[in-house]
Amino acid sequence: MFDRLKTIPQALSVILDISKALHDYNTTGLSGRLELDDHTEVIFTIRRTPTTKQAKP
Numbered sequence: 001m002f003d004r005l006k007t008i009p010q011a012l013s014v015i016l017d018i019s020k021a022l023h024d025y026n027t028t029g030l031s032g033r034l035e036l037d038d039h040t041e042v043i044f045t046i047r048r049t050p051t052t053k054q055a056k057p
Contacts, residue, residue: 004037011042019046 005011011034022030029047036042 005034005042006037008036008040008042011036015042015044015046019048022046022048 005014014034018030018032028049029045031045032043034042034044
């Protein structure tokens with residue numbers, strides 16, 4: 001699914017893409033782990049409050 005990750009900035013870019021996808025689907029969160037080529041692990045948790053549409057008065 002992804003190219004090999006070589007640097008932490010590349011991993012952060014992937015995490016940002018995941019975060020945007022969660023927003024698009026109004027999902028509350030996700031935890032995961034990415035492993036770089038040098039076996040460094042990037043562990044992340046994304047939490048967000050789902051948006052609710054409120055009626056205008």
